Amino acid sequence: MPDTPATHSDRVVVLAHGQFPGRAKTAVGVLKYSDSDVVAVLDRERAGTAAADHRSDLPDVPIVASMDNAPAADTLLIGIAPIGGGFDESWRPDVRTAIERGCDVVAGLHYFLAADDEFAALAAEHGVSLRDVRRPDPDIGVAGGRSATVDADVVLTVGTDCSVGKMTVALELVDAARERGVDAGFVPTGQTGIVIAGWGTPVDRVVSDFTAGAVEAMISEASDDHDVLFVEGQGSIVHPAYSAVTCGILHGAMPDAMVLCHEAGREVVHGYESFDLPPVPEYVDRYEQLAAPVHDSEVVAGAVNTSGIDADGEARAAADDYADAIGAPATDPIRFGADAILDPILGGR
């Protein structure tokens, strides 16, 4: 599939200084979902503990203070993204050491490591690659309207808002499908998903005219290797700022089925609180009607983020209410597993 799947089957060290696990979304995602072998987490404030000490759903990977203390590895992955996407100079010794030890370095920052004079020279000297996944492929172009013709089934996670869990739901569905023996693949569209998957195009960073084309190119590539593709959606179709990306992903992916993601209790647009979210049932029609002229698609299941609800019983009730609202099976895939919504998504496969 990708020619340089940096984190696939590699031994990976994940940098997450001072932010693990609560503010290290990428690091946690790699630990939970990546196919590669995470051998250590770098967090100088939590050195001596293990990832599993902090979150029970994470593997028993050691946390060490610096690259000097890390075991043998092939890749250093920057697993945190500061606001603004800058490079924290306190990370420089770890990146330097990694390169000197022959590791590739993967980052999803706005600051491109390959444009850093010291890192570029050092990487050339040691024959390793610096992969800035936020830099879009310059070959991306306009869509041809061809995603419906690929052999794989395409499932897209769509949302009632941004930051409701569309990436995580897609990753959970991939895992659940694989457990059933289905050859499922993940198609990332944002830098966190790309770092986790080790390949992909940041669809939110491409030229706007190429939004659908960027998704189409990834689906074309991934469909050769998998029977079902789970595409990470972004934003929402009612979002004042990000709806363009949402719409481009929908028409570029031409999904056979959609999973509507929501956060229980959310009523206004995150970060744009003067904008009310429409009632949940309306979203089903909105997404299906927007998809239809390009490709018929149905919301076949729902995923609701209940992390703000303490009691499991209440969370289950919230999921049931959500299922009623959208007229399709729904669950919280993180809390209760994704298997419960897999049947309608796989469509008897």
Added chain:
Amino acid sequence: MPDTPATHSDRVVVLAHGQFPGRAKTAVGVLKYSDSDVVAVLDRERAGTAAADHRSDLPDVPIVASMDNAPAADTLLIGIAPIGGGFDESWRPDVRTAIERGCDVVAGLHYFLAADDEFAALAAEHGVSLRDVRRPDPDIGVAGGRSATVDADVVLTVGTDCSVGKMTVALELVDAARERGVDAGFVPTGQTGIVIAGWGTPVDRVVSDFTAGAVEAMISEASDDHDVLFVEGQGSIVHPAYSAVTCGILHGAMPDAMVLCHEAGREVVHGYESFDLPPVPEYVDRYEQLAAPVHDSEVVAGAVNTSGIDADGEARAAADDYADAIGAPATDPIRFGADAILDPILGGR
């Protein structure tokens, strides 16, 4: 409004070698709609004639063979855009002469004149500017959802497909509104409109996450100077490749009213002929429902391109049929003037 409105009130020479007027959309647009004074067209194949000899709706501007034969001017504008957006080396002597004569040069090409070593050095030497309008402003960012709060009324042209006349309709509406004494402004979103207007951001070229933000920034800027803004729409909401830009412009502009543009007889997506256009009446609901969660907006009028119909009577009948289909007044603004649809658009202003 813009700090360097290159073609406003300037004396402008428009380059259109070999393509005037049929394949010189930008040159024709500047001649018809620009506020600046076009003093000559460059077309070596038609030198010695005048623009009005080729199209009756164009002014009596002389066509000359090269910049050496052109009258005094402040600006040379590249008025044709070859497929691929390249620079034709046969234009080099004209650009060189223009710079040496102290003219600014404005272009909407993918090839940036400012990145051409010879032109850059020559421009520095002669103190003129090279304005590549296709290069987006690096300061553009995400939308804040603020366009509805500007003092000006905002009218957006939307379409049943791409290439149905959304830019031209917006420009005709600006002219018609000004004839009624309304202070109307044009907000361009593509390179042709930008070259005609002398300012603007190519919304189809910005980072996809900034699509709505790019429109919002222009509306914020232009609303200080005008009472009514006519925003150039792009693509269509059912387009397999370009719907992202359409959606971003709609939510970024937060229009008070929309004008639905269509080409009479078109039934499939231009360039994507395996995709049928939905029935025309459906578009009214599609655009209004897509707009509603961000800002309530109505399709108040229609514009139909009847250039493929010879007889005026048939064209009028097509416009009447179109008005019935969308349930709003409609005309062909190029053929019959835009005044007939201005009342519902201006809303009693």
